[in-house]
Amino acid sequence: MNIAFLGYGQVGAPLADHLARAGHNVTLGAAEPFSDRALKALRRNAELKAAPPREAILGADVVFLATPFAANEALLMAVATELVGKVLVDCTNPVGPGLNHGLNSARSGTEMIQTLLPATKVVKAFTIYGFENLENSAYPGYNVKPAMLFCGADAAAKQRVARLIGDLGWEPVDTGGIEQALPLEHMTLLWIRMVRLGGQSPHVVWAALRR
Numbered sequence: 573m574n575i576a577f578l579g580y581g582q583v584g585a586p587l588a589d590h591l592a593r594a595g596h597n598v599t600l601g602a603a604e605p606f607s608d609r610a611l612k613a614l615r616r617n618a619e620l621k622a623a624p625p626r627e628a629i630l631g632a633d634v635v636f637l638a639t640p641f642a643a644n645e646a647l648l649m650a651v652a653t654e655l656v657g658k659v660l661v662d663c664t665n666p667v668g669p670g671l672n673h674g675l676n677s678a679r680s681g682t683e684m685i686q687t688l689l690p691a692t693k694v695v696k697a698f699t700i701y702g703f704e705n706l707e708n709s710a711y712p713g714y715n716v717k718p719a720m721l722f723c724g725a726d727a728a729a730k731q732r733v734a735r736l737i738g739d740l741g742w743e744p745v746d747t748g749g750i751e752q753a754l755p756l757e758h759m760t761l762l763w764i765r766m767v768r769l770g771g772q773s774p775h776v777v778w779a780a781l782r783r
């Protein structure tokens with residue numbers, strides 16, 4: 573798939589790197605392609621390319637959003653036209669003071685983005701764990717893969733994202749429509765509080781066991 577990244581820090585850079593290693597054509601949407609951040613991400617993998625954000629989005633089937641939540645509205649509005657019809661993977665989390673929900677649990681960040689971009693197919697994924705697990709999704713010794721929970725309104729968009737989740741070594745777990753984004757954001761807060769506040773190891777993920 574042709575994939576573009578908006579944001580290539582702790583979350584975006586490892587995802588971009590691993591998706592390129594899995595054979596996808598990955599372009600960083602970089603307003604400043606020679607910034608330290610862009611060069612650091614590009615140095616991870618010679619297959620990664622950089623292009624101005626609009627160009628990167630236009631050439632992509634799937635666009636990853638991995639930016640600070642507070643920056644989303646302005647940066648997405650600037651590329652709203654280019655995002656029409658695209659699948660947008662929302663990797664962002666609205667985290668507020670005291671590690672509470674940044675939108676006071678009134679609605680999810682993903683629904684806010686979907687409202688801003690009604691002609692874009694928004695799928696929430698890669699949000700429920702810390703970046704350490706995006707760097708390395710391997711949990712050797714188990715006969716199940718770690719679960720990556722995702723949700724969104726568009727079934728075809730979710731299928732595409734599920735394939736990418738699988739390519740990155742996770743078991744894709746479709747939790748339902750975009751209204752599931754708020755519970756997923758609370759799940760993120762659970763993980764963050766356990767690990768960042770509670771001192772537990774970041775190398776902890778959930779698995780889906782079925783019978």
Ligand SMILES: NC(=O)c1ccc[n+]([C@@H]2O[C@H](COP(=O)([O-])OP(=O)(O)OC[C@H]3O[C@@H](n4cnc5c(N)ncnc54)[C@H](OP(=O)(O)O)[C@@H]3O)[C@@H](O)[C@H]2O)c1
Pocket residue numbers: 578579580581582583584607609610638639640641643647663664665666667698699700701702703704
């Ligand atoms: N860190 C985690 O463990 C984790 C895990 C899951 C999800 N998340 C979520 O993922 C998102 C990214 O987190 P992160 O830890 O990867 O952050 P980060 O390391 O600070 O990277 C943020 C990226 O967004 C870019 N950016 C910042 N402001 C921007 C703007 N106004 N317009 C365009 N690009 C902008 C930054 O580039 P410049 O510095 O060049 O502007 C950088 O590439 C957040 O919403 C976070 O809640 C984080």
